[in-house]
Amino acid sequence: DTEVTQTPKHLVMGMTNKKSLKCEQHMGHRAMYWYKQKAKKPPELMFVYSYEKLSINESVPSRFSPECPNSSLLNLHLHALQPEDSALYLCASSQYGRGPYEQYFGPGTRLTVT
């Protein structure tokens, strides 16, 4: 199984809502990532987890809160978002020790903040 799954596919939320994005992989990868991608722009790294611990936070606003409950699951909790946070949110994973460059990406969650 070389698949990263993400749910939901689409999400519309108001600025006062709280929602969560979910990412799952069963490849035994111990590094997991969250990216944000705006239209016609490259993906931007948000967070990196290594062995379920947050190792990189790219100065992401606190309204985005990542969580890694176990080695297969990665969540992104969303609260009090702004319309400019509307984007495609991508999750990825890679084998720890093989470097970050061979990453497996999920299909993304298309988030719209109204």
Add this chain to the structure above:
Amino acid sequence: LAKTTQPISMDSYEGQEVNITCSHNNIATNDYITWYQQFPSQGPRFIIQGYKTKVTNEVASLFIPADRKSSTLSLPRVSLSDTAVYYCLVGDNNDYKLSFGAGTTVTVRA
């Protein structure tokens, strides 16, 4: 992280070979060169990675000259389904801050 420069866009026709060159003048000794492909509204997909000379897999070839200051991704006999954005990334495999550049939009026409 080494900065990369790629053409913004390239056009091709079905059956042709497409070559995308990426410049990375300040590549470091420990850096690898990696290419990803991304279709609209999908996550990027790893295509190929190399360190020097030539690497080939079932999808593409990667040519890296001796000075490693550039690299060329070669897509043989493209089809309409190869229309996508192609990203060149350069970095140390111990640095987890993966950074995507602007990418090259390849459009394949019939």
